[in-house]
Amino acid sequence: MRLRRLVGELLLGGALVFGLNTYLARRVPDTAPPLPPAWRGTTPALGHGQVVLVDFWASWCPICRADQAAIQVIARRYPTVIVATGSPPAAVARFARAHHWRTPVILDPHGTLARRYGAGRLPTAIIVGVHGHIRAAAVGYATTAGLRLRLWLAQHAPLG
Numbered sequence: 001m002r003l004r005r006l007v008g009e010l011l012l013g014g015a016l017v018f019g020l021n022t023y024l025a026r027r028v029p030d031t032a033p034p035l036p037p038a039w040r041g042t043t044p045a046l047g048h049g050q051v052v053l054v055d056f057w058a059s060w061c062p063i064c065r066a067d068q069a070a071i072q073v074i075a076r077r078y079p080t081v082i083v084a085t086g087s088p089p090a091a092v093a094r095f096a097r098a099h100h101w102r103t104p105v106i107l108d109p110h111g112t113l114a115r116r117y118g119a120g121r122l123p124t125a126i127i128v129g130v131h132g133h134i135r136a137a138a139v140g141y142a143t144t145a146g147l148r149l150r151l152w153l154a155q156h157a158p159l160g
Contacts, residue, residue, distance in 0.1 A: 032128040033116040035081060039089070040096065041104030044079035047132025051154045053080040053147065054126040056108075056119040059091035063141050064123040068099060070144040071125070075103045078151050082106070085114045085122060129154045 035043045035054070044052045055071050057064040074080060082101070084092040085108045092105060108114055117126055118137070127136040127150045135154035138146060 030133060032126070032132050032134050033113070036106060036113070038081065038104035039084075039107045040093075041081075041102075043104055043106065044081055046128050047130070049130050050079055051130060051135070051151050052128045053078055053151065054083060054117065054128060055080065056083045056085050056114050056117065056122055056124040056126070057087075058085050058122050059087035059095055061122045065095070067123055067142045068095075068101075070142050070147060072099070072101065072103065073144050074147045074151065080104075083108050083113055083117075083119075085111050085119070125150075127151055127154045 032046050032054070035046060037043055044050075046052055053071070053074055057068070057071075059065075071080065071082070081104045083106045087107075087109075089107060092107070095101075096105060106113065114120075114122075114124075117124075117134075119126065119139075121139050123140065123142065125138040125142045125147060126134055127138075127147075129135040135157075136150040138150065
């Protein structure tokens, strides 16, 4: 009986998180806007046969800072770019150095790129599919498993 209740609660919690995430990501456009040149590193090409993770992040955001371990694990396998939104370059550089970032970084001091992507809350991880369409968005803390699943689906599931 306890196991059944636990499974039910986990399923309900997962459905609530999924629903909230879907609601928060509702302003994401269908096609990914072009990315500007990176401040640090090389910006990955969108829509050229590979999925790309575009992570909207801020140095002052505790949740953004906490989920960077998952983002950096994903970056070992998939092209990834960090968009530092509303963050001073010196703070971004310190964090990147302290956490050994190898990912390209785009500075978005006024949140212009974040607005174009519909990233109204931080952190927001956007999955851009092989043809440049936005396939998924994760708002809030992102796990490695959740990002891997979204990236795999973007790479293998048909558009539609």
